[in-house]
Amino acid sequence: MSAPIIVWLRRDLRLADQPAFRAAAARGPVIPVYVLDDESPRYRRMGAASRWWLHHSLARLAADLEQAGSRLILRRGRSENVLSALAVESGAHEVHALHHVEPWWRNAERAVRKALDLQLHQGIYLAPPGSVLTGGGTPFKIYTPFWRALQERMPPAPPLPAPKLTAPEAWPNSDRLEDWQLLPTHPDWAGGMRAEWTPGEAGAAERLETFARRAARYAERRNLPAMLGTSRLSPHLHFGEVSPAQVWHGVANAGGSVDVFLGELGWRDYAANVIHQFPDYAAHSYKEEFERLPWRTGPEAEADLKAWQQGRTGYPIVDAGMRELWATGWMHNRVRMIVASFLIKHLLIDWRRGEEWFWDTLVDADYAQNAVNWQWSAGSGVDANMFVRIMAPLTQSPKFDAAGYIREWVPELAGLGDAEIHDPGLLRPRGYPAKIVEHTEGRARALAAHAAMKAV
Numbered sequence: 504m505s506a507p508i509i510v511w512l513r514r515d516l517r518l519a520d521q522p523a524f525r526a527a528a529a530r531g532p533v534i535p536v537y538v539l540d541d542e543s544p545r546y547r548r549m550g551a552a553s554r555w556w557l558h559h560s561l562a563r564l565a566a567d568l569e570q571a572g573s574r575l576i577l578r579r580g581r582s583e584n585v586l587s588a589l590a591v592e593s594g595a596h597e598v599h600a601l602h603h604v605e606p607w608w609r610n611a612e613r614a615v616r617k618a619l620d621l622q623l624h625q626g627i628y629l630a631p632p633g634s635v636l637t638g639g640g641t642p643f644k645i646y647t648p649f650w651r652a653l654q655e656r657m658p659p660a661p662p663l664p665a666p667k668l669t670a671p672e673a674w675p676n677s678d679r680l681e682d683w684q685l686l687p688t689h690p691d692w693a694g695g696m697r698a699e700w701t702p703g704e705a706g707a708a709e710r711l712e713t714f715a716r717r718a719a720r721y722a723e724r725r726n727l728p729a730m731l732g733t734s735r736l737s738p739h740l741h742f743g744e745v746s747p748a749q750v751w752h753g754v755a756n757a758g759g760s761v762d763v764f765l766g767e768l769g770w771r772d773y774a775a776n777v778i779h780q781f782p783d784y785a786a787h788s789y790k791e792e793f794e795r796l797p798w799r800t801g802p803e804a805e806a807d808l809k810a811w812q813q814g815r816t817g818y819p820i821v822d823a824g825m826r827e828l829w830a831t832g833w834m835h836n837r838v839r840m841i842v843a844s845f846l847i848k849h850l851l852i853d854w855r856r857g858e859e860w861f862w863d864t865l866v867d868a869d870y871a872q873n874a875v876n877w878q879w880s881a882g883s884g885v886d887a888n889m890f891v892r893i894m895a896p897l898t899q900s901p902k903f904d905a906a907g908y909i910r911e912w913v914p915e916l917a918g919l920g921d922a923e924i925h926d927p928g929l930l931r932p933r934g935y936p937a938k939i940v941e942h943t944e945g946r947a948r949a950l951a952a953h954a955a956m957k958a959v
């Protein structure tokens with residue numbers, strides 16, 4: 504029997520349309536391995552909600568591999584060390600993996616390549632990050648021209664089915680998933696996540712199939728948080744349980760406004776294109792002047808941050824969003840924009856504090872998409888909303904018909920009518936907090952801080 508080939512898995516946890524599996528399967532027996540590497544990302548190690556998802560996704564993948572006559576080997580440690588040791592144990596020389604854009608994964612890929620024959624494949628985005636270029640051969644900075652150029656290369660190649668896998672003569676040892684303690688126990692806060700999500704390739708395929716039936720009406724519903732208008736595919740896409748090409752082809756014939764949905768998938772590629780150019784995008788404001796913005800700090804600002812995190816700001820739409828996030832690990836996009844704007848502008852708290860909170864609490868926490876969207880909201884990004892365009896939560900809430908959404912996530916307000924629920928005022932029930940800051944006051948403070956930044 505020929506030497507086994509290692510497939511190094513990260514956030515590409517699927518068998519179908521997974522080019523690393525396909526290439527390895529064509530060359531010999533396959534050893535699929537997932538390395539829990541908290542060392543390479545350092546402070547960017549996966550957050551708590553992502554670890555919950557990872558546990559279930561790995562359990563599913565292991566079961567799917569068993570059924571295909573294979574196994575999932577689990578190891579923990581620094582990727583290059585673990586893979587080198589595994590290669591020695593198993594007699595493997597080649598490692599196949601999908602190329603990742605996060606800076607720590609790019610470093611890890613370089614380190615693995617020093618010791619082993621690492622073959623990288625594309626398959627996480629519609630097009631390889633860094634490959635969509637202007638006429639002058641430079642990467643795009645702005646979304647709209649990027650999307651126009653990307654569309655010229657679409658549709659993506661049709662997705663390929665899972666390959667047939669051959670087992671190696673002997674299986675290397677594996678850690679036990681339970682021993683990794685990825686799930687919360689004291690307390691177990693994951694009940695809302697279990698109710699909402701089915702991690703794994705089959706769960707992703709089912710989401711895609713049900714969304715395809717309503718994708719034609721995406722544009723008219725996508726901004727309404729009370730409706731099931733968007734796909735909710737983001738955590739499945741983040742963990743690679745479905746490929747963007749599968750999503751594209753899964754909805755392509757839906758008709759109606761499906762093009763608007765495909766444009767959102769384009770934002771996903773765009774975010775990776777930004778990180779490819781600016782790897783530490785989550786650490787610094789792209790527009791340097793924002794490093795001079797006088798953000799609030801100190802005990803009062805910390806108390807406001809906590810109120811925002813806990814959904815106790817006195818703004819029902821903001822609180823509904825933050826509580827949805829805490830309970831399910833996900834938040835509707837329109838509401839993400841509202842809560843981000845509120846933190847950055849009404850509370851004048853550095854966008855990085857919000858980014859960090861999302862990183863820990865979102866099941867779809869994604870280095871590129873999170874940083875790009877937070878910098879978009881702050882106005883500090885490469886392609887961004889203007890800081891001085893301040894979203895008014897009390898206007899956004901009725902505009903996007905959020906009454907039902909607020910009733911679901913802020914049950915103290917459920918008894919209020921549609922006219923009052925967005926801004927309870929004197930009808931505020933006992934137990935629901937007063938507004939943490941008045942809109943006009945918060946707005947004026949934010950504009951003054953922006954003016955001060957510009958004046959330096």
Ligand SMILES: Cc1cc2nc3c(=O)[nH]c(=O)nc-3n(C[C@H](O)[C@H](O)[C@H](O)COP(=O)(O)OP(=O)(O)OC[C@H]3O[C@@H](n4cnc5c(N)ncnc54)[C@H](O)[C@@H]3O)c2cc1C
Nearest residue numbers: 733734735736737767768770771836839868869872873876
């Ligand atoms: C402050 C802020 C932080 C965010 N952080 C993340 C994050 O960590 N991870 C993440 O996946 N998305 C993030 N988003 C983008 C967006 O909110 C989610 O992708 C979307 O809500 C996921 O829901 P869906 O799958 O139903 O999206 P759909 O509307 O069905 O869109 C389909 C897919 O397109 C991609 N997409 C949609 N909107 C965006 C966008 N604005 N930017 C980039 N890709 C997009 C997602 O992969 C999504 O699954 C953030 C947005 C904001 C405003």
